[in-house]
Amino acid sequence: MNTCPKCQTALHQVDYQQLTLLQCETCSGFWFQEGQFRQVKSFGFSGLPGTPSSKNSEAEEQDETTQSREPDSLSCPECEIPLAPYIYAYSSGIQLHxxxxxxxxxxxxDDLIRIEHLLxxxxxxxxDAKSKIMPLMMKVKQQIQEEEQAREAEKRNNSFFHRVFRHKSGKNQSRPPLLEEVEANFPSDEKDAS
Ligand SMILES: [Zn+2]
Ligand SMILES: [Zn+2]
Known part of the structure; x- marks a missing residue:
């Protein structure tokens, strides 16, 4: 018979989302067999049956020292060796064994409910972060597109000037037709003077 590491009373079976968990009737604590914790987490801890402990949350928050003074001599209900305490998600302050x-x-x-709130x-x-970052991402995307378009336009302009002036300095003295067009639209100073 498996007993609660805290209360030493018998654990009883609880069905939850096709899983069979072990729970203490006295303290509502849960014993999760290997892999069960993660499975239950995916369903959410808030659906688990249980009664929050009677101590009010204010006293709990004020008195973290009382919590850490609690002896950690809990034993595994199955292997009967001491359980190792560890903090859930490194910095949550929620201790599991x-x-x-x-x-x-x-x-x-209580700790399962705290984890649920944390999640x-x-x-x-x-x-919240997603809703803030999305408009920003759209803006950046738009900016990149605009820059690309500007670069394309510049490339087109460059090739235009290349086509116009390529032959002017070369050995080939034949004037490209585009140069005539440019000169017609933008008369040179020489023409103005005459
Ligand atoms: Zn118990
Ligand atoms: Zn064990």
């Missing part, structure tokens, strides 16, 4: 032997994860119900916040900030 993992078994080094069976890769199971023990999580308090929601993350998703929200991602959407």
């Amino acid at each position: 993992r078994c080094s032997k069976c890769a199971g994860i023990w999580a308090a119900y 929601a916040d993350y998703q929200e900030s991602l959407e």
Whole structure:
């Protein structure tokens, strides 16, 4: 019989999204067997049955020291070796416990809800960033297109001038017809003087 690492009472089976999880009836904590934590995370933790712990969130926030003073002598319900505490997502401050032997994860119900909020916040900030970056991306795209068009136009102009003046300095003295056209439209000073 698997028992809760915290309360030492029997864990009971809970069906969730075609998974069979183990939960403590006393503290609502969950024991996730290898891979289950990730699977449940993809469905969302908020749908899990459970009761938030009775301590009010204010006291919880004020008293981080009490939390860290809690003895970390939790044992794996399956292997009965001590679980290793670790912080979820490195900087979240949410502590989970993992078994080094069976890769199971023990999580308090409150912490799962906190993770759910964290993921929601993350998703929200991602959407926010996306909505801010999209108009910027469009602007940059437009700018690149405009620059490309300008470059194309410049290339066309260059080849035009090349065609006009190519023969002027060369050995071939024949005048290209385009030069006549240019001179007709832009009379030279010489012509003005006469
Ligand atoms: Zn318990
Ligand atoms: Zn284990």
